[in-house]
Amino acid sequence: MSFSDPLGDMLTRIRNAILRNRSSVTTPASNLRGRVLDVLADEGFIRGYEETKDEAGFRAFNVELKYFEGEAVIREIKRISKPGRRVYSSVKTLPQVRNGLGIAILSTPKGVMSDAAARENNVGGEVLCQVS
Numbered sequence: 184m185s186f187s188d189p190l191g192d193m194l195t196r197i198r199n200a201i202l203r204n205r206s207s208v209t210t211p212a213s214n215l216r217g218r219v220l221d222v223l224a225d226e227g228f229i230r231g232y233e234e235t236k237d238e239a240g241f242r243a244f245n246v247e248l249k250y251f252e253g254e255a256v257i258r259e260i261k262r263i264s265k266p267g268r269r270v271y272s273s274v275k276t277l278p279q280v281r282n283g284l285g286i287a288i289l290s291t292p293k294g295v296m297s298d299a300a301a302r303e304n305n306v307g308g309e310v311l312c313q314v315s
Contacts, residue, residue: 189213190312191265193216207246207247209235217232218295220232221295222296225297226297228249229246229247229248229249232244232245232247233245258315259285259313261313261314270309271310272310274302275307278298280298285313285314285315286315287313289309289310289311290308291307291308295311
């Protein structure tokens with residue numbers, strides 16, 4: 184099964200699991216997906232994730248979603264840079280999500296990081312998604 188946008192597929196799986204009030208969701212594993220999940224875990228949007236094997240023997244991530252008082256911590260998760268339209272941002276024009284209450288996840292020359300970490304490291308890059 185091939186995807187034209189693997190990261191978009193993972194974000195959609197997370198969004199659908201939250202709408203169904205699931206405690207966890209499984210998604211195929213890749214290095215980029217793992218880095219994005221690292222940022223989500225560091226920023227407190229998910230409990231964590233672990234690498235497993237699916238039924239066919241391929242690597243997969245089991246993502247533990249986080250809820251607070253019955254509501255999902257992730258209110259909105261949106262893909263910004265898509266395969267048909269890449270969105271890049273310099274350090275001066277980095278987006279601020281919900282006045283700092285959310286995060287933008289960027290792919291920079293120094294790795295995948297949140298917008299706050301990118302400002303701290305003084306780097307820009309491709310804006311992958313926004314989470315609030």
